[in-house]
Amino acid sequence: MKEKVILAYSGGLDTTAIIPWLKEHFDYEVICCCIDCGQGEELEGLEERALLSGASKLYIEDIVDEFCEEYIVPCVQANAVYENKYLLGTAMARPVIAKRLVEIAEKEGASAICHGATGKGNDQIRFELGIMALAPHLKVIAPWRMTDLWTMNSREEEIAYCESHGxxxxxxxxxxxxxxxNLWHISHEGLELEDPACEPDYSNLLVLGVTPENAPDEGEYVTMTFEKGVPTSVNQVPMKVSDVIRTLNRLGGKHGIGICDIVENRVVGMKSRGVYETPGGTILYEAHQQLEELVLDRATAEVKKEMGNKLSQIVYEGKWFTPLREAVQAFVASTQKQVTGEVTFKLYKGNIIKAGTTSPYSLYSESLASFTTGELYDHHDADGFIRLFGLPLKVRALKKEEPAASDIG
Known part of the structure; x- marks a missing residue:
């Protein structure tokens, strides 16, 4: 009986060419597995293509809700943003894909998992760290790194290879x-984007939305609710997280929200330039932060910012299945207990404009913040506070005024 290999299958040219390549060089039974994270129409016709190319079967695994609730939500709650711009759309999906690939491999009794990630990118690390953490006994095959066996370097060569195998x-x-x-975003790399000096050709680039210039001339108000940091409704319509994201993608795309052009630092050490469209995610991050401003105290917010940066690094580097990620996520979850309330904002030509926030756990006190003196605050109390708060500055200044010891007669 032949050994089995699970191929992470997208249906694109690369992973389609890998099917006959695996059979030719390893004599495996190839089982394709397409993990549906919300790719939409990209899933059409995959089974016929996989079987035609020599796979024995194809799994199409719908993990959209798991992806949204167990991977996206923790990142939103942490405000995890890589290098201040990237909302981790690809990075967040890789651990849940790796997890399902391992589950299928164990179900099928496979001895290996194969992926089509290149040797220059981050995804090879993310997939393989996930597999290593969950099933260290499984062999990983990465064709693009096996240059003695994988000799195809262009689409023309891959097409010719497939045709030579019928x-x-x-x-x-x-x-x-x-x-x-996936449901969260779409990334774009290549062509003119490989030169940072070139402006993106947005007329051919954008898939999920429009540029701010082409957005409607009239803004649109949106209201969201959250329960313990989890989005629960949009415009008074209760919905699960995946539907919240779908709805916000539609609204954000319409108004030119969430287009990000970034030169980022890859894990492997090189810089890469890409354009990301994350319309719904950009809105969701902003709305969640808008609510947190009301309910988190300053000290907690400061530490949480550090933890958000740390989680973004963890996710970007493919270290989801680690004790550190669990610990950081546990801290963030503890901060979300009172992140409940309603957020209203206006979408207008690429902007998300605040239009009101309420929460039963709000720490904002109008009587305290008002210029009018209230019962809870006596202006005279500030005298002693400022003297103590500035005491180190005063002591330092006084010491500088003292004459040097050598000047004292």
Whole structure:
């Protein structure tokens, strides 16, 4: 009986060419597994293509809700943003994909998992760290790093390879952007984006929305509710997290929200330039922060900011299945107990404009914050506070005024 390999299958040219390549060089039974994180129409026709290319079967695993509730929500709650811009759309999906690949491998009794990530990118690290943490006994095959066996370096060569194995596919040799899509975002790399001096060709680039210039001339108000840091409704319509994201994607895309052009530092040491569309995610992050401003005290907010930065690094580097991620997430979860309330904002030409926030746990006191003296605050109390708060500055200044010891007769 042949050994089995689980192939992380997208249906694109790379992973389709890998099917006959695995059979030719390893004599494996190839079982394809497409993990549905919300790719939409990209899933159409995959089973026929996989079987035509030599796979024995194809799994299409819908993990959208798990992805949203167990991976996206913790990152939103932490405000995890990599290098102040990237909302981790690809990085957040990789651990849940790796987890499901391992589950299918164990179900099938497979001895290996194969992925089509390149040797220059982050995804090879994310997939393999996930597999290593969950199933260290499984072999990992990464064709793009096996240059003695994987000799194809262009779309033309991959198409010719498939045709030589009797596989005729509807793929073009024309170059296009390299994209990764799920419910949370879509990323774009390649073509003019490889030169940081070039402005993106947004007329051909955007998939989820429009540029702010092409957004409606009239803004649109949106109201959201949260329960313990989890979004629960949009415009008074209760919905699960995945539907919140779908709704916000539609609204954000319409108003030119969430287009990010970034040169980021990859884990492997190089810089890369890409454009990310994250319309719904950008709104969700902003709305959640808007509510946290009301309910978190300053000291907690300061530490939480550090933990958010740490979680973004953990997720970006593929270290989801680690004690550190669990500890950071546990801290963040403890801060969300009172992040409950309603947030209103206006979407207008790429902007998210505050329009009111309420919470039963709000720490904002109008009587304290008002310029009018209230019962809880006596202005004279500030005298002693300022003297004590500034005491180190005063002592330092006085010491500087003292004559040097050598000057004393």
């Amino acid at each position: 596989i005729h596919l509807p793929f073009s040799t024309a170059q296009s952007y390299s994209r990764d899509r």
